[in-house]
Amino acid sequence: MRGKCWILAAALVLVASVAMAASVKVITQQAVIRTDKRFFSPPVVTVPYGQLLQELTREGDWLRVQYRGNQGWIHVSAVEEQKVNLSPLMTSKAKETSQDEVALAGKGFTPEVEKTFRAKNPQMKYDLVDRIEGYRVSMEELHLFVQDGWLREPGGAS
């Protein structure tokens, strides 16, 4: 009898924790989950826009999250909080789009709007914009640049 109670209590705790599990949505084109709460720590996994991550804990501007079996840290500015809860059982099948995104579909400035705008304005220098967006510095290079210049590491846990 006592054993059954413990099992029931454990099940309740599990259910409660599942219900409380918060989720966040990636709002950048590509977001990197890292091993530590620093930009210069090694990446665990890269996550595309719109994916839901399970939030585990928060320390300063960093969230510890889980995504498809991977755990790590992500900066708060790369995600937005979701009102819907996410069961760990659903994590592996996380929806591509969230509810608010579906509600917003077809409104505002979407890639389709840019496409229409570009078709009407073929003289616009989007090729040069694409080239400039290709200017990327890897975190390894940036880390060296910061160290060589006797600067402090940016974005550490606050």
Add this chain to the structure above:
Amino acid sequence: MITRSSLTIMVALGILVFTGCAHVVEVGTTAAHDAGLIPKQDKDYYDRRAQETESSVRPMTDREEYYVGRAVAATVLGRYRPCRDERLNLYLNQVGQALALASDRPCTYGGYHFAVLDTDEVNALACPGGTILITRGMVNRARNEEELAAILAHEIAHVNHKDGVEAIQRSRWVQAATALGADAARQLGQGQLDELASLFEGSVGDVVKTLLVNGYSRADELAADQTAMIIMVRLGYDPNGLTDFLARLAQEQGAGAHGGFFATHPGMGERLVEARATIAANKWRRVDHQVRDERFAAYRS
């Protein structure tokens, strides 16, 4: 009794309320009320609903800001060619991206990218979302990495504060965010896309006009300076890089320099005074930056 004219007016006001443009609705209700077509309580009702709709419109998402920023950059790059000095572009991106990571908004939808525009004009522009364009004339005015960092941190601050998208006419955005209604289908018709593209074009125009012609408000510029210095200090740069640079620009402005940057950035003297006061209030000391001076000299050679 509802007459045919007052019914028409009510339907028209209902549509205007739906688009969320409170000012237009108020003009319409006042005219209709003065003409005796709608009673006072109806006028108040429509005015209130329009204000509610306008204030409850959602903010622009980071992804939308990115698309506006791309179009702004594409417009600016139609006027100024980017510099092909890859070594300089790399250096600029190293300084700029390190600063962006130290800011309050290190991650944007498309990330931060920095490029030099091949012109002697003096200017630096932050496109919404994080593409930052700086003229060769501006880069050449920086005497060391601290000053270059100050210019870039100031532009990053404008991105952090979303000053670019704030320049978009409110009514335009309200219409873009709400015009198609809550039941908008996933697949838009060409007519709806054309309507959105037109609102998009107007929004891009608003931002470009602010960046190249009108400039930001004095308050926005002062706030960007404050944030820029905080970013610099976090990363270990000397915030005096900003005041040293501003002091020289103020001198040029005092000597009669005008056009471009000087037209969109008046009051350089006031910015200098405010920045110096911030440094004193925070007791930020001068920082030894010889290592970075040498690095800057190597890139400039």
